[in-house]
Amino acid sequence: MHTRRTHRRTRTGSTRFRAALLAAALLATACSAGGASTSAGSPAARAVGATEAATAALTPLPQATPSELAPYYEQKLAWRDCGVSGFQCATMKAPLDYAKPGEGDVRLAVARKKATGPGKRLGSLLVNPGGPGGSAIGYLQQYAGIGYPAKVRAQYDMVAVDPRGVARSEPVECLDGPEMDAYTQTDVTPDDAGETDELVDAYKEFAEGCGADAPKLLRHVSTLEAARDMDVLRAVLGDEKLTYVGASYGTFLGATYAGLFPDRTGRLVLDGAMDPSLPARRLNLEQTEGFETAFQSFAKDCVRQPDCPLGDKNTAPDQVGKNLKSFFDDLDAKPLPAGDADGRKLTESLATTGVIAAMYDEGAWQQLRESLTSAIKEKDGAGLLILSDSYYEREADGGYSNLMFANAAVNCLDLPAAFSSPDEVRDALPEFEKASPVFGEGLAWSSLNCAYWPVKPTGEPHRIEAAGATPIVVVGTTRDPATPYRWAEALSDQLASGHLLTYEGDGHTAYGRGSTCIDSAINTYLLRGTAPEDGKRCS
DSSP: OOOOOOOTTOOOOOHHHHHHHHTOOOOSTTOOOOOOOSSTTOOOOOOOSOOSOOOOBOOOOOSSOOGGGHHHHTOOOOOEEOSSTTOEEEEEEEESOTTSTTSOEEEEEEEEEOOOOSSOOOEEEEEEOOTTTOOHHHHIIIIIHHHSOHHHHHHEEEEEEOOTTSTTSSOOOOOOHHHHHHHHTSOSSOOSHHHHHHHHHHHHHHHHHHHHHOTTGGGSOOHHHHHHHHHHHHHHTTOSSEEEEEETHHHHHHHHHHHHOGGGEEEEEEESOOOTTSOHHHHHHHHHHHHHHHHHHHHHHHTTSTTOTTOOTTSOHHHHHHHHHHHHHHHHHSOEEOOOTTOOEEOHHHHHHHHHHHTTOGGGHHHHHHHHHHHHHHOOOHHHHHHHHHHHTBOTTSOBOSHHHHHHHHHHHHSOOSOSSHHHHHHHHHHHHHHOTTTHHHHHHHTTGGGGOSSOOOOOOOBOOOTTOOOEEEEEEEEOSSSOHHHHHHHHHHSTTEEEEEEEEESSOOTTTTOHHHHHHHHHHHHHOOOOOTTEEEO
16 A cells, blocks of 8 residues: 655645555555555565465563663654644654664654644654555654644644654665656566566666665664564653554554554554455455455446546446556557656556556546546546656656655565566466456566565564554455455454454545544544444444
8 A cells, every 4th residue: 555645746636635645555566555556666565475374473572671772762852843834853763673772773753743732632643654665754744743633633742753764764765766767667567578577677676776775774674673663752752652543554563563562552543454464475466356346446436427438337347447458558569648858658557557546545536537538538648647656756856755665675574575486476467367357467567576675574474463452443444445455354353452443435544534434433532542343334
């Protein structure tokens, strides 16, 4: 699911679309979730070779803080003006390697907006929009710190920390702007050996760029370490327990915290949940199914609209998919002009990324119809390129945020690669194409990127139980494209105190996206500590 802000050129003004892109899961780079994409730089899903869910559970850390970590837990933050009205910023130190805390630090950027009152102050509310690789500080300043319910902002200091390797926290860097342009346009539906070699070379170049930039840091950007950083921040802020809202990949980060520190876990909201027990191939495949589910919902709506370029009211949803796939095939043979200042054309990979970006929020479906109409009927790829650029966080000057770099760095460290060779991908293609005739091929090939990563993975799939934690609210959306609903069901079942809250609808994540029922349940939990009844459903 990818954490994303909307590109400044995007025509939609939808707050929901911006929030959805900010909370999307990039579950495996090449990249997915906020989401998966089929370009070489796109997000597909996290990776590991096994095919069955894990049975081992994450083991909690000792309750007592080790003496060698005391300097970190007892540090004082020097707050300063952020340059953004109402927000303060600081820098926090954490050990680069928790196993060897005396061998160097990592400096983490922190931001907050103090509780506005009235009402009793409830402490700090930490937020994370997902990714991995999304800037939590950007999310705080652009959305959560100004857009969360007023009652929540009145009683909580709204806080964010960019995880290690992300945005303002010693960011991982891999490629420059022109190199990323080439990477995102790489064909991830190779037709022959030559195109397969080009794709593999792109993955290798990306990986080599990341490894050359910060080889030491690259070994220490795991979710496990980021969760430990959150506990240091909790203590530095003076909170006995962590209160947290995490979206998409942020749910994995929050659940990991609960698994490590169940006694310090307060009110946790995990919205658009991931299932930490699944190996990569399963994660990739199920996310592929999720995007197909979302696309089918879009297709049914599209043919009811007078401006649908993929069919009319007499067109079956599966035919809509065939029509879109035919359009992608045409682009594979002949990209479209897009009026881009840097001379980029709309390729199959960029167009697919643009379509996927709009799957995160039904509020973007009109923009997608307009963009597809321009591309299919007017041979103008500008609209889809704008959607793709917003997904990749490509700026108007041709530069990119470090989202995609951090995304790969975390994913490839957290789990072993889904596939180790092109042959393995080819063997899996029938399964992926069955899961999604439109997106399956590209998402399968996008899962190959971690095979060439310069750092060996340190994580494995595992269950998270967090026995002893207070009630944890797990939110799932029934037609979520990037984090399929079954993942929320699985995580809530794993957590000893999990409470499943279901949104019956479209789009990625549910909190703050228009459901009064969902928002009321979460607000009540955050403000009063009363979790919704396990199994509660909203629409």
